[in-house]
Amino acid sequence: MTERTFLEVLKGKAVFPPPVWMMRQAGRYLPEYRQTRQRAGSFLDLCYTPDLAVEVTLQPIRRFGFDAAILFSDILVVPQALGRDLRFEEGVGPVMTPLDAGEVDRLQGERFHERLAPVYETVRRLREELPEETALLGFCGAPWTVATYMIAGHGTPDQAPARLFGHREPQAMERLLDRLAVCSAEYLSRQIEAGADAVQIFDSWAGVLDDASFQAWCVRPVAEMVRRVRARHPDVPIIGFPRGAGAHYAAYRRQTGVSALGLDWTVPLAQARGLQREGPVQGNLDPMRLVAGGRALEEGVDAILTALGEGPLIFNLGHGIAQETPVEHVEAMVRRVRKAER
Numbered sequence: 398m399t400e401r402t403f404l405e406v407l408k409g410k411a412v413f414p415p416p417v418w419m420m421r422q423a424g425r426y427l428p429e430y431r432q433t434r435q436r437a438g439s440f441l442d443l444c445y446t447p448d449l450a451v452e453v454t455l456q457p458i459r460r461f462g463f464d465a466a467i468l469f470s471d472i473l474v475v476p477q478a479l480g481r482d483l484r485f486e487e488g489v490g491p492v493m494t495p496l497d498a499g500e501v502d503r504l505q506g507e508r509f510h511e512r513l514a515p516v517y518e519t520v521r522r523l524r525e526e527l528p529e530e531t532a533l534l535g536f537c538g539a540p541w542t543v544a545t546y547m548i549a550g551h552g553t554p555d556q557a558p559a560r561l562f563g564h565r566e567p568q569a570m571e572r573l574l575d576r577l578a579v580c581s582a583e584y585l586s587r588q589i590e591a592g593a594d595a596v597q598i599f600d601s602w603a604g605v606l607d608d609a610s611f612q613a614w615c616v617r618p619v620a621e622m623v624r625r626v627r628a629r630h631p632d633v634p635i636i637g638f639p640r641g642a643g644a645h646y647a648a649y650r651r652q653t654g655v656s657a658l659g660l661d662w663t664v665p666l667a668q669a670r671g672l673q674r675e676g677p678v679q680g681n682l683d684p685m686r687l688v689a690g691g692r693a694l695e696e697g698v699d700a701i702l703t704a705l706g707e708g709p710l711i712f713n714l715g716h717g718i719a720q721e722t723p724v725e726h727v728e729a730m731v732r733r734v735r736k737a738e739r
C-alpha cells in the first residue's frame with residue numbers, strides 16, 4: 398500500500414470494501430480504556446497526559462485494526478485554552494461557567510498553544526507509533542457546537558440558551574464564532590504540523606438551527622476555518638460532520654468546502670447516494686444497531702454497503718459509539734464490512 402486507503406477515499410477514490418473507523422472509538426465501552434482512565438484520575442488528565450492519551454488512542458486500533466485512529470482529546474479543550482474553566486462531572490458531562498456577552502471580547506489567547514502543547518505532543522507520538530497503513534485523524538469542534546457549551550455551561554437537549562443568546566446578541570455571537578473559527582483553524586493546523594493526516598470538524602449541534610442561523614452560525618464560521626486550514630495545508634482532507642443538518646447537507650459541503658461529509662444515521666440512504674455524487678461521504682450506522690447486534694446490525698451494515706459501496710465511502714457510525722456496546726458487536730461489524738463483496 399502506498400498511500401493510506403483512508404486518505405485515498407477522502408481524496409475521492411472509491412475503494413471496496415471501504416475503510417472503517419468509529420466516532421468515539423476510544424472510550425468507556427472498552428475495559429482497557431476504563432482501566433487507563435482510572436489510572437489518569439480525571440478525564441482531562443487523560444487528555445493532557447501524552448503517554449496515556451497515546452495509549453487510549455491505540456487501544457481500539459490494536460483490538461479492531463481500524464483504518465484510522467482519532468486523536469484522544471475533547472472539543473472543549475479549545476475554550477479551556479482560551480481561559481474558560483472546564484470540568485467533567487461523573488454522570489453529568491462537561492461543566493463550564495456560562496459565558497455572557499460582555500466576556501466575549503475578554504477571552505484570553507496569549508497562552509493558547511502553550512496550553513494545548515500536550516495535545517500536539519500526543520499527535521506527534523501517535524504518528525510515530527501507529528502502523529504505517531493507519532491514518533491519523535485530528536479534530537476539533539465547530540465554532541457553533543463549542544459555543545453552545547460555553548454559553549449554557551453544560552449540555553442541553555436543544556441548545557435553547559445558545560440560540561437565545563445568538564438572537565438577542567447577534568454581534569456578540571458573531572464575534573464569538575469568529576474568534577473560535579480563527580483559534581480552531583490554528584489548532585487544526587498545529588495538529589497537522591504535528592502529524593495528523595486528515596482532520597474532522599465536529600458540528601454535533603448543527604441540527605437545531607433555523608435556516609438563517611444555520612447559514613450564519615454553522616456554515617459561515619466553518620467555511621472560514623476551511624479557508625484558513627487550506628491556505629496552510631492545501632492537500633490535507635477535512636471532514637465536516639454537521640450532525641442533524643438534514644436538508645442542509647448538500648449546501649453545507651458546497652459552501653464550506655469540506656472534502657468529505659460525515660452523515661448522521663437519520664440521513665436517508667437515497668439522499669446519501671446523491672451527496673456522494675459530489676464527493677466522499679462517511680457514515681452512517683445507527684449506534685443503537687451496534688448495541689443491538691445480530692440481525693439489526695447485519696441489516697444496517699448491508700444497507701449502507703449496498704447503497705453507498707460504489708462511491709467514495711468511509712464506513713462509520715452516524716454518531717459516537719454508546720458506552721453499553723458489547724465489544725463482540727464491534728468485532729462483528731468490522732468483520733462484516735471487511736468481508737463484504739459486491
Ligand SMILES: Cc1c2[nH]c(c1CCC(=O)O)Cc1[nH]c(c(CCC(=O)O)c1C)Cc1[nH]c(c(CCC(=O)O)c1C)Cc1[nH]c(c(C)c1CCC(=O)O)C2
Nearest residue numbers: 420421422423424440467468469470471472490599601717
Ligand atoms: C459534543 C462533544 C464533546 N466531545 C466531543 C463532541 C463532539 C462529538 C459528539 O457529539 O459526540 C468529541 C470527542 N470527545 C472525545 C473524542 C475522542 C476521540 C474519539 O474517540 O472519537 C471526541 C472526538 C472523547 C470523550 N469525551 C468524553 C468522553 C467520556 C469521558 C469519560 O471517560 O468519562 C470521551 C471518551 C466526555 C464528553 N465530551 C463532551 C461531552 C458532551 C461529554 C460527556 C458525554 C459522555 O460522557 O459521553 C463534549
